[in-house]
Amino acid sequence: MTGFRHTRRQWLASLPVLGLSAWSGCSRQRPVRDSRGRVIVEYWHQPMVQQVPELGDEVKEVGDFERFLAKRFMAENPDIVIRTQCLNWEDLPRKVPISVLGGRPPDVLMDFVGRTSGFWYQGVLEPLDELVEGIEHDFQPRMFEASRLIGPDGVRRLHAVPLCGWVQVLVLNRAAWDSQGLGDLLPTGEDPRWRWDQFETALDAIASPEVTPLGMQCASEQGDYRVLQYFWAFGAEVYHDHDYSRVALNSPQGVAALEWLVEAKRKGWIQPNVATAGYGFYDMFWRGQTVAIPSGVSVRRTYDNALRDGKVTADFNGDGRVDMEIFYTMPPTRPGVPMSLPVSTNGLVVFRQENPERREAAMRFVKFLTSTETVGHYARASQMLPGRKSVGQIFADQPDVTRILGLAAECPVADMGATSPSYYDIRKRMPPYLQSAFLGLKTPAEALAGFEREAEGVLRGQLAGVQPGDRPAAESSP
Amino acid sequence: MFLVPAGIPFVAFVLWPLIHGVALGFFDVQLRETRFIGLENYRRLIGDETFWAAVRNTCGFVVLVVPTVWVLSLGISALVFPMGRWARSFFRFAFYVPVVAGGVCLAMVWLWIFDQRYGLLNHVTGSLLGLEIDWLGRTDTALPSLAVVVISWSLGQPIIIFLAALGGISPELYEAARIDGAGPLRRFWHVTLPMLRPASLFVLVTQTIGVFQVFVVVLLLTVNGGPAHGTRTIVYGMYETAFTPMYDFDYAAAQGSVLLVALGTIAILQFRLLGRETRLD
Numbered sequence: 016m017t018g019f020r021h022t023r024r025q026w027l028a029s030l031p032v033l034g035l036s037a038w039s040g041c042s043r044q045r046p047v048r049d050s051r052g053r054v055i056v057e058y059w060h061q062p063m064v065q066q067v068p069e070l071g072d073e074v075k076e077v078g079d080f081e082r083f084l085a086k087r088f089m090a091e092n093p094d095i096v097i098r099t100q101c102l103n104w105e106d107l108p109r110k111v112p113i114s115v116l117g118g119r120p121p122d123v124l125m126d127f128v129g130r131t132s133g134f135w136y137q138g139v140l141e142p143l144d145e146l147v148e149g150i151e152h153d154f155q156p157r158m159f160e161a162s163r164l165i166g167p168d169g170v171r172r173l174h175a176v177p178l179c180g181w182v183q184v185l186v187l188n189r190a191a192w193d194s195q196g197l198g199d200l201l202p203t204g205e206d207p208r209w210r211w212d213q214f215e216t217a218l219d220a221i222a223s224p225e226v227t228p229l230g231m232q233c234a235s236e237q238g239d240y241r242v243l244q245y246f247w248a249f250g251a252e253v254y255h256d257h258d259y260s261r262v263a264l265n266s267p268q269g270v271a272a273l274e275w276l277v278e279a280k281r282k283g284w285i286q287p288n289v290a291t292a293g294y295g296f297y298d299m300f301w302r303g304q305t306v307a308i309p310s311g312v313s314v315r316r317t318y319d320n321a322l323r324d325g326k327v328t329a330d331f332n333g334d335g336r337v338d339m340e341i342f343y344t345m346p347p348t349r350p351g352v353p354m355s356l357p358v359s360t361n362g363l364v365v366f367r368q369e370n371p372e373r374r375e376a377a378m379r380f381v382k383f384l385t386s387t388e389t390v391g392h393y394a395r396a397s398q399m400l401p402g403r404k405s406v407g408q409i410f411a412d413q414p415d416v417t418r419i420l421g422l423a424a425e426c427p428v429a430d431m432g433a434t435s436p437s438y439y440d441i442r443k444r445m446p447p448y449l450q451s452a453f454l455g456l457k458t459p460a461e462a463l464a465g466f467e468r469e470a471e472g473v474l475r476g477q478l479a480g481v482q483p484g485d486r487p488a489a490e491s492s493p
Numbered sequence: 494m495f496l497v498p499a500g501i502p503f504v505a506f507v508l509w510p511l512i513h514g515v516a517l518g519f520f521d522v523q524l525r526e527t528r529f530i531g532l533e534n535y536r537r538l539i540g541d542e543t544f545w546a547a548v549r550n551t552c553g554f555v556v557l558v559v560p561t562v563w564v565l566s567l568g569i570s571a572l573v574f575p576m577g578r579w580a581r582s583f584f585r586f587a588f589y590v591p592v593v594a595g596g597v598c599l600a601m602v603w604l605w606i607f608d609q610r611y612g613l614l615n616h617v618t619g620s621l622l623g624l625e626i627d628w629l630g631r632t633d634t635a636l637p638s639l640a641v642v643v644i645s646w647s648l649g650q651p652i653i654i655f656l657a658a659l660g661g662i663s664p665e666l667y668e669a670a671r672i673d674g675a676g677p678l679r680r681f682w683h684v685t686l687p688m689l690r691p692a693s694l695f696v697l698v699t700q701t702i703g704v705f706q707v708f709v710v711v712l713l714l715t716v717n718g719g720p721a722h723g724t725r726t727i728v729y730g731m732y733e734t735a736f737t738p739m740y741d742f743d744y745a746a747a748q749g750s751v752l753l754v755a756l757g758t759i760a761i762l763q764f765r766l767l768g769r770e771t772r773l774d
Contacts (some may be wrong), residue, residue, distance in 0.1 A: 108737050112524070112740050233721075234720075291630040291719060443717075447721045448721075450719055472540065
């Protein structure tokens with residue numbers, strides 16, 4: 016009897032706790048104001064910026080820069096409090112949709128428009144046209160158009176305000192060739208463009224058991240553009256003529272490109288573990304195990320961080336000194352194939368707000384983050400192209416970057432379908448087929464045919480729910 | 494009345510999610526709206542090569558792991574049981590530590606063991622055989638490598654169970670067998686194994702259910718169940734389908750329902766085949 020009374024007392028005592036837990040768990044509304052009466056705005060962002068030399072010790076780690084900006088905004092807007100959260104690359108595609116489903120999304124999100132477009136098509140974002148009224152002309156056309164998507168009413172609207180973006184080039188460690196007297200195999204600084212035969216000769220000359228020249232990322236969909244760069248070099252396309260109802264990669268050019276990649280791996284030009292290579296290929300670059308990676312011009316800033324962290328140990332001539340010279344070149348293309356480059360845009364979105372005060376506060380914060388001054392800060396800090404022209408030339412102190420970006424601006428944009436409704440669905444399905452080809456489980460033709468079949472199945476299901484006229488914005492070309 | 498304290502959590506955390514999960518498979522769930530689509534998700538499953546790759550891999554895991562765990566745990570228990578009390582306690586502790594250490598910690602350790610360049614395994618195979626293998630990067634070695642990891646942390650519980658069950662076998666049975674001229678192996682085959690049938694059934698059923706749901710080792714030791722879907726399992730596929738930007742919660746729920754039915758069927762079959770003659774007449 017004593018035991019029964021004891022159990023019942025515990026059970027009754029636990030009821031309020033259970034009730035409170037259930038109530039707080041079921042509650043879908045975040046408080047609008049904090050204890051000081053300020054409107055709370057949650058800002059989640061990518062780990063885009065680590066160090067900003069101009070700001071010294073105030074910005075040392077990822078997230079510090081966003082906190083710095085938030086403090087500046089709050090100083091000018093004392094009625095608003097900004098709570099920042101930096102998500103790593105693996106968390107970004109998982110945590111945000113889970114938060115939306117749980118009814119607790121961030122108010123403002125900074126992310127790649129290929130991901131934010133997915134939220135737009137799900138109808139959980141605010142249109143942001145009001146924030147750029149009168150200043151549309153100041154935004155980089157490629158980035159601006161990539162951010163304008165068809166809404167549920169069939170009207171094209173701005174789903175994200177462009178912050179900054181990057182163009183993919185081919186980054187070399189020039190010291191690898193120079194240290195062996197092979198520097199003349201490379202393009203010159205004045206004209207950093209390759210001929211295809213020149214490219215293959217340079218790779219062959221530098222390849223050794225210790226060095227696999229081309230760094231590649233094939234384990235997941237992250238970094239797919241690095242592999243796709245070689246498809247574009249052969250004239251293959253992911254989508255043709257902005258038709259997102261079918262993938263176009265399974266073409267004679269696509270098969271030829273994948274055959275070249277598989278052969279390049281066999282020759283030792285691509286790292287042997289390419290099928291499972293993730294971001295580790297950056298570490299291979301710092302260690303001198305790979306010497307050419309498709310990337311943006313922010314690699315120089317990444318290199319500074321790696322140097323500071325003691326990761327740069329490339330030493331090709333065994334003299335104990337670091338051999339690293341970042342050299343930007345245009346990606347090579349086959350003879351007669353015009354160059355096309357991917358342009359990746361990072362933008363700011365506002366999730367749908369039921370509370371008008373929070374909506375207004377979020378809009379004011381996004382307007383601050385996309386002001387010329389702040390965009391300039393972000394662009395300089397991340398070494399990316401600013402989303403606004405009025406920022407001016409931020410790479411004036413780096414003539415090689417200015418030159419390569421000038422050349423890149425002349426190239427058409429390679430269409431990855433980043434803002435199509437099925438972008439991530441299709442993107443995610445490609446790596447296993449590339450891995451199959453690299454591992455010899457399928458021939459390149461079989462791999463691309465398999466990818467096309469699987470993509471067709473996905474697109475058929477997706478398009479069943481799409482209304483006529485819903486074709487998403489085409490990525491613009493100059 | 495007495496069932497209420499246990500019943501409420503059961504309904505809240507087991508029964509309701511189960512029913513809700515099965516029901517989700519019949520809807521198209523978007524972030525803002527949900528609509529009924531009947532069997533559309535199940536029709537999609539039939540033609541989904543990725544899902545069937547996951548089913549094959551999961552079955553491969555079960556075939557590799559479950560019999561191996563049963564044999565190893567039974568063998569280790571049979572060897573340890575005759576030892577002294579302290580020795581038995583030591584081995585119980587040693588084999589049970591991986592069970593409580595946590596999958597994440599163990600996975601991190603194994604990631605380094607399997608590392609192609611700096612891993613312990615390649616250090617050994619390189620020194621002895623001149624072989625350095627990308628254990629997690631080849632489709633012929635990735636799944637068996639993960640199976641080894643799962644086996645290593647699955648032995649503890651069956652060993653505990655078998656050691657306890659061995660203690661319940663009457664010594665008179667062994668005495669009688671010895672008198673009849675049975676040697677150690679025949680005594681094991683004709684006395685120990687039949688007497689351990691109930692414990693074996695429990696181990697086989699629980700291990701099958703557990704291995705069918707293998708997930709942590711795939712998530713932490715591979716990238717997206719690769720290479721080339723070579724280690725993708727049903728539960729990993731459900732996770733990726735639901736929680737990557739594809740937001741396909743309903744399709745993931747349909748896969749879960751299929752897993753539920755499959756596991757239930759296998760458990761029933763196991764009980765039917767192995768559950769006979771588990772009582773002492």
